[in-house]
Amino acid sequence: xxxxxxxxxxxxxxxxxxxxxxxxxxxxxxxxxxxxxxxxxxxxxxxxxxxxxxxxxxxxxxxxxxxxxxxxxxxxxxxxxxxxxxxxxxxxxxxxxxxxxxxxxxxxxxxxxxxxxxxxxxxxxxxxxxxxxxxxxxxxxxxxxxxxxxxxxxxxxxxxxxxxxxxxxxxxxxxxxxxxxxxxxxxxxxxxxxxxxxxxxxxxxxxxxxxxxxxxxxxxxxxxxxxxxxxxxxxxxxxxxxxxxxxxxxxxxxxxx
Amino acid sequence: xxxxxxxxxxxxxxxxxxxxxxxxxxxxxxxxxxxxxxxxxxxxxxxxxxxxxxxxxxxxxxxxxxxxxxxxxxxxxxxxxxxxxxxxxxxxxxxxxxxxxxxxxxxxxxxxxxxxxxxxxxxxxxxxxxxxxxxxxxxxxxxxxxxxxxxxxxxxxxxxxxxxxxxxxxxxxxxxxxxxxxxxxxxxxxxxxxxxxxxxxxxxxxxxxxxxxxxxxxxxxxxxxxxxxxxxxxxxxxxxxxxxxxxxxxxxxxxxxxxxxxxxxxxxxxxxxxxxxxxxxxxxxxxxxxxxxxxxxxxxxxxxxxxxxxxxxxxxxx
Numbered sequence: 001x002x003x004x005x006x007x008x009x010x011x012x013x014x015x016x017x018x019x020x021x022x023x024x025x026x027x028x029x030x031x032x033x034x035x036x037x038x039x040x041x042x043x044x045x046x047x048x049x050x051x052x053x054x055x056x057x058x059x060x061x062x063x064x065x066x067x068x069x070x071x072x073x074x075x076x077x078x079x080x081x082x083x084x085x086x087x088x089x090x091x092x093x094x095x096x097x098x099x100x101x102x103x104x105x106x107x108x109x110x111x112x113x114x115x116x117x118x119x120x121x122x123x124x125x126x127x128x129x130x131x132x133x134x135x136x137x138x139x140x141x142x143x144x145x146x147x148x149x150x151x152x153x154x155x156x157x158x159x160x161x162x163x164x165x166x167x168x169x170x171x172x173x174x175x176x177x178x179x180x181x182x183x184x185x186x187x188x189x190x191x192x193x194x195x196x197x198x199x200x201x202x203x204x205x206x207x208x209x210x211x212x213x214x215x216x217x218x219x220x221x222x223x224x225x226x227x228x229x230x231x232x233x234x235x236x237x238x239x240x241x242x243x244x245x246x247x248x249x250x251x252x253x254x255x256x257x
Numbered sequence: 258x259x260x261x262x263x264x265x266x267x268x269x270x271x272x273x274x275x276x277x278x279x280x281x282x283x284x285x286x287x288x289x290x291x292x293x294x295x296x297x298x299x300x301x302x303x304x305x306x307x308x309x310x311x312x313x314x315x316x317x318x319x320x321x322x323x324x325x326x327x328x329x330x331x332x333x334x335x336x337x338x339x340x341x342x343x344x345x346x347x348x349x350x351x352x353x354x355x356x357x358x359x360x361x362x363x364x365x366x367x368x369x370x371x372x373x374x375x376x377x378x379x380x381x382x383x384x385x386x387x388x389x390x391x392x393x394x395x396x397x398x399x400x401x402x403x404x405x406x407x408x409x410x411x412x413x414x415x416x417x418x419x420x421x422x423x424x425x426x427x428x429x430x431x432x433x434x435x436x437x438x439x440x441x442x443x444x445x446x447x448x449x450x451x452x453x454x455x456x457x458x459x460x461x462x463x464x465x466x467x468x469x470x471x472x473x474x475x476x477x478x479x480x481x482x483x484x485x486x487x488x489x490x491x492x493x494x495x496x497x498x499x500x501x502x503x504x505x506x507x508x509x510x511x512x513x514x515x516x517x518x519x520x521x522x523x524x525x526x527x528x529x530x531x532x533x534x535x536x537x538x539x540x541x542x543x544x545x546x547x548x549x550x551x552x553x554x555x556x557x558x559x560x561x562x563x564x565x566x567x568x569x570x571x572x573x574x575x
Contacts, residue, residue, distance in 0.1 A: 006363045010352070017351040081347035085406065088314050088341045089364040255271075255317040 003091045007099020008106065015069055015107040024065050028115040031057025036122045047127055051217040054119045055138060058112070059214070062146040063173070065111060066104075067166060070153025073100050075162045094248035101154050101244060105147055112143050134220050137229065138213045144236040145211030149173055151243035158251040176208035183207075210235055260327040262290040262313070262414075262445070267322035269308055269469075282308045283469040285322070289476050290462075292327070295436070295446040297456050297463030304466040306449045307344060310416050313447075314339055337365055340412030344419045344449075346399035350392035354383050354402050357391065358409055365410040377405045382431070396423035404435060415439055416447045421455045426552030427543055429455065430536050455553065458532055488514070489535035490528045492551040493542060501525055508541050510534075524550060 015021065035053035077083040077100075086096060116139055120131055131139075152172055156165040183203035186196055210232040216223045224232070269283040283305045290296045298306050311317040313324055313331065324331040348357050355374055362370040378384045381401040386394060391402065400423050407415060420436065421429050436459050439446055450456045457463070465473040493501070498518050504510070511534040513527040529535040539552050 002366070003364060006360060010349075010356075010360050013356065014349055014351055080349075081343060081345070082349050084311070084316050084343060085341065085347050085361075086364070087316060088339055089361065090337050090366075091364055255311075 003095045004099045004102060007086070007091070007096055008102040011073055011100050011103025012106050015073065015103065016110075018069070018072075020065075020068060024061060024068075025111060025114055027064075028057065028061040028111065029118045031061060032115065032118045032122050035119070036126055047129075048217070050122070050126065051135065052214065054122065055142070055214050055217050058115050058119065058139065059142050059145070059212070061115060062108065062112065062142060063149060065108065066146050066149045066153055067169060069104055069107065070150045071157045071162055071165045071169065073104055074154060074157035075160075075165060079162075093252045097154065097158065097248055097251050098244065101150065104150050104154070108143070108146050108150065112139070112146070132220070134223050135217060137223075138217055141211045141213050141229075141232065141236075144233065145208060148208065148211065148236050148239050148243075151240045151247075155243045155247040155250075158247045159254060173208065175202070176206050177212070179203040180207040180209040260292045262292065262324070262326045262331075262447075264288045264309065264313075264324050265322050267309070267312060267319045267324070269305075269312060269317065270320050281469060283312075283319075286466075286469060286471055287322075288464055288471050288474070290445065290447055291476070292445045293443040294461040295440050295448055295459055297460035298447060298449040298466065299451065299456070299463060300466035301451055303468075304451075305469040306451075306466055307418060309466070310341075310418055310447070310449060313416065314341060337410065338413040340407035340410065340415045342400075342403045342407040342415075342417045342420055344422070346391075346396070346403060348391045348399070348402060348406070351390055353388050353390055354378055354394070354405070355387040357402065358405060361406050362409060367410060373409060377409045381405045381435075397425055397428045400424055400432075401428065404432065408435070408439065411442075412444065414445045414447070416449070418449045419451070420448065421450065426549050427539065430539050430552060433459065433532065434536070488528055488530060489532050489553065490526060490551065491535055491538055491542070491549060493525045493527070494548040494550050495523055496525045496547060497523075498525065501527070504541070504545070510538055510541060 032054050035050045035057060038049050038053045074097075077086075083096065087093065091099075116131075123129055123131060149169070153165065153169045156168045156172075160168060179199065179202040182199050186199060213224070265287055267283050267286045268281070270279050270281050272279045286305070286309070288298075288309070298309065300306050308317065312319055315331070352360075355378070358374045358377060359370055362373055367373060374387075375384065378387050381404060383394075383398060383401055383405065386398065391399065394402065400420070404417075404420065407417070417436070420432050424432060433455075436446060436448070440459070440461075446459075448456050448460060462475045464471055464476075496504075498516060501516065505512070511529065513534075514530050515526075515528040517526045518524075519526065527538070529538070535552065539549060542549050
């Protein structure tokens with residue numbers, strides 16, 4: 001456990017000093033500011049516009065940073081050989097990989113917290129109100145979505161080069177975001193074609209809309225029940241576990257150079 | 258019988274991608290590294306030295322063969338015992354030497370980390386730069402940092418991949434001394450290099466690889482190959498013979514075998530019969546702020562010629 005902590009701490013330090021750390025925070029804060037501007041110019045309900053734009057900005061920023069850092073932290077270690085130096089020490093490959101993932105998760109948490117605070121400040125300045133608990137849960141589930149995407153990036157980064165890992169992770173993520181929507185487009189009376197079955201299966205096992213609760217930002221009454229929320233969280237944790245297990249399995253069995 | 262690290266019939270094949278031909282890097286290679294000795298692993302670039310090192314500490318896996326240490330499998334070897342200095346700088350560029358060494362010490366669960374870090378960085382001459390990012394260090398400083406990282410946990414096995422590359426004359430001399438210190442501690446050193454000139458005087462035994470095959474080993478009694486004793490030389494800028502003799506008298510320094518002054522660019526060339534004598538001079542000259550243009554072994558061209566013969570031999574048999 002201590003070995004994982006050491007690698008995670010080092011990964012966090014590396015990411016904190018990364019050139020894109022400050023620009024990505026600036027980008028995220030700009031998105032929050034844009035959400036405030038949007039509600040000034042929109043004809044729609046003002047708080048709704050601000051929430052929609054702000055939460056979307058939060059989501060996009062996280063996905064971008066997951067993709068850049070999740071792949072970079074592992075692919076670069078493999079490319080520049082720093083993984084060799086660390087694996088000569090008494091640490092197993094799976095510990096190294098978990099350390100990298102937890103370091104990335106903590107960095108994402110810091111970014112998420114900064115953006116959340118920025119958004120809260122905007123809400124206070126514009127509407128003198130605090131983010132409600134159900135809105136907080138929306139941010140929390142988005143963070144869970146980031147963690148799932150970070151696990152996908154980690155998985156591909158263990159055996160692909162940087163461009164392939166970025167392309168594959170993004171493709172898999174888009175598939176997850178679209179599967180639920182595709183399922184909704186199916187006819188109500190199923191005719192049982194293989195395509196229908198494939199889409200239904202995909203939507204059952206690979207549906208990332210479960211972490212995207214943006215639609216409920218303003219309408220609290222239709223917010224999912226706690227049982228559904230628990231099942232979404234369990235689904236996220238299960239996905240992360242499976243992806244990291246797969247990544248550890250592959251990473252433990254291949255040449256690292 | 259001497260205990261040793263044995264590589265038994267290792268074959269390593271790389272395939273860059275599915276459309277390219279597979280590349281045999283090591284071909285049924287058997288090689289031996291006696292424990293508590295310094296063994297050189299020499300060969301041209303691409304001979305398979307670095308691949309063999311990676312197989313020894315498990316970053317790569319062999320397609321065939323195994324590696325044993327004192328007759329038990331290398332996988333059982335506790336990695337706390339290995340120190341590795343890679344061929345090129347592989348430390349994270351945004352971390353400082355202090356962070357790199359501290360993190361390394363923590364991975365090895367060492368005690369008194371703060372003092373250890375200070376001591377090792379002081380030893381390799383990096384204490385003044387311990388809070389600078391490693392990307393701002395020069396190549397030579399990077400090599401010093403790599404050596405510090407490889408030895409801070411006092412390993413039983415030290416694997417040095419091209420330890421002299423990128424070092425200035427003083428750095429080379431320091432590296433030479435540090436490796437000698439490790440030998441005195443009875444550390445098993447594997448010194449991997451394509452520069453026979455620099456490494457020969459350090460090695461108790463040596464092996465020469467060519468195209469993934471062992472073409473010569475001092476442990477193989479069937480082949481005889483003896484290099485002439487190395488000579489060391491220093492070239493000093495802007496110093497006359499008379500000034501040289503005054504300096505020698507001032508500090509009671511050893512006599513050179515040969516001394517030549519080149520008047521066209523006003524430098525002095527001095528040759529010594531031992532590394533220690535040349536090193537004493539080097540230390541003294543740098544303290545006096547005199548410009549040392551060259552420091553190293555000298556008159557070893559015949560060594561290179563001999564070594565090439567073995568490479569040719571390997572090429573013919575391959």
